[in-house]
Amino acid sequence: MKETITIKTLAKELNISISTVSKALNDSYEISIETKQKVWDLAKMLKYNRNPSASNLRSHKTKTIAVIIPEVANNFFSQAINGIEEVARKRGYHVLIYQTHENTELEIAFTDSLLSGRVDGILISVSSDNNNHEHFATLVKEIPTVFFDRVYEDIDAAKITTDDYESTYNATSYLVECGCKKIAYLYALNNLNAGKQRMSGYRDALSALQLEYSDKLTVNYDKNAEVNYHNIKQLMLHERPDAVISSIEDLALPCYYVCNELAISIPEDLKIISFSNLNTAPLLNPSLTTITQPALEMGREAAAILFRILDKKHPEPNEWLTLKSTLIKRDSTACR
């Protein structure tokens, strides 16, 4: 076993006090540059590593943030994490990952456990399984928290979202321009602001363009993929829409399968637009028109906002930043 080397070791070696060593390592103004240099040199030479637990315990700074998301194996979220990790690393912060799998119970367990001072701040994209969220009210009072993409508007915290309403509004308008008259909607995240906004954009666009909204043209997301498949198939069989807007990627792909099975050809018989961060969207058969959220950017910005909060000593009004998604037109909506 190696004897672990601490500031005590350094102090003894240099014949100075441990407080001097500590201050030197923290680049305190109280210490002369000569002493600092000696400490730094020795620290490097002995490969000294500050013990994080001891440091945290005393200073209440963990240099760690938590990211709570539904799934990591999801293009949007993994890209967001990418952005988050990037800015965290630049600041020397560590990133903890928690997956809720859209389960509020788990979400509560996570947030509760983070109240113990394990992290300095939290980035969260909330679970969609219900809208019971009083646990966040207490959370945000205790610890700096930034909500991204999936937010609760009535929670007093910083938020960052995309222009969900405009996205579906524009997508719907675009489909109508292409001559579509019967546009179905695959509805997910209906407990969340994002989901509601997307639905509203769709509905408002319909009515602005003199088209009628019908419940029959809406398929609600189900946790069970087979149920989704079945429901989409029923939609296609009985309603035969000429276009469909999917509020999440996971509902667009079954659409492709259903069309395959029913020999509905895209885009001739059915045009498809979906929210998606798939990098293979251009390679699908046919290539998929997507509303693509700036996932990486959102991650970066969310982290940036969090660090801005952590930097301030005094609380400031919470930001609510909105980034723009882009409608990327591809073959699944090609007009003939």
Add this chain to the structure above:
Amino acid sequence: MKETITIKTLAKELNISISTVSKALNDSYEISIETKQKVWDLAKMLKYNRNPSASNLRSHKTKTIAVIIPEVANNFFSQAINGIEEVARKRGYHVLIYQTHENTELEIAFTDSLLSGRVDGILISVSSDNNNHEHFATLVKEIPTVFFDRVYEDIDAAKITTDDYESTYNATSYLVECGCKKIAYLYALNNLNAGKQRMSGYRDALSALQLEYSDKLTVNYDKNAEVNYHNIKQLMLHERPDAVISSIEDLALPCYYVCNELAISIPEDLKIISFSNLNTAPLLNPSLTTITQPALEMGREAAAILFRILDKKHPEPNEWLTLKSTLIKRDSTACR
């Protein structure tokens, strides 16, 4: 500000010593069940949370593991993380994520920083940018480490990989069965065992089937995506292979684009097989035949091995577990 509640608070409230509280919370045999119950009840009532820093500092257990990977925004790795997080959560462990972006310098910085006792163990899939890896030799002596998918065979640590050699061997054989005579290879991870094994499987299958290997049929991965595109295009223009095996997903997709551009039709003119964890592989145009690694399983198993190591007090010989990938045949290799 809330006054934080500690075991001291509990002790005072219950009129017992703080050590009794601590032991009760840790379910020690030294404490009577009645006392334990009282402590637990009060703790729950007051929403007591054990301070992790203090606990770690004293006990040298962090209940945290680190995952070091090249990229999180990658189907294989994000699924692996999913598996890791799943088993970590079951054990009440926390998961730190570090991305190396295939940069050894960063990798070294991360592993060095983890020597400070921030984590109990490490799961790592190494960076591919070079094979300089002496830093791991010291790392694995200091802290339990499990290498997954991308491993160094000469490092004395637990490892988990897939049957890379057999995968390409079988894929190559399959292509030959389909009548292919000029099979190109898109070569990546050439610094790593996985990459070398995949290449060997391809070459050995070729020679076993009386086909000649040629350097001209090999394209080496480049960090620059445009270079890859260009090289693949050159390959197609000048060599006109009738099949291609891609050792990573990121080289297969440019293949599709090149074929589009050059009007090479898949699978008639060119058959394609690629290592891939794309969930949209069946929806590509045409659907892609993949060698799919059990990413989720690998994550789970890697974590399981790590916890097995952490559970043992005495070191045991390191496991090297190998899981099987599956060749999923789709249209990109359809025989007419």
Add this chain to the structure above:
DNA sequence: TTTATTTACGAAAACGTTTGAGTTGATTGC
């Protein structure tokens, strides 16, 4: 010169746990 002020450092008390070595009173063995 005397008195402030500054500079560079040290002593010691936290931070909230865990843990090994006592301590006490009750129970057991013989």
Add this chain to the structure above:
DNA sequence: GCAATCAACTCAAACGTTTTCGTAAATAAA
């Protein structure tokens, strides 16, 4: 009936930092 065992606690010393306060010497102001 007395030593030995045991169950259920308590004491106090860690763990490795950070940070407040104090102080000596050097410098500046008066």
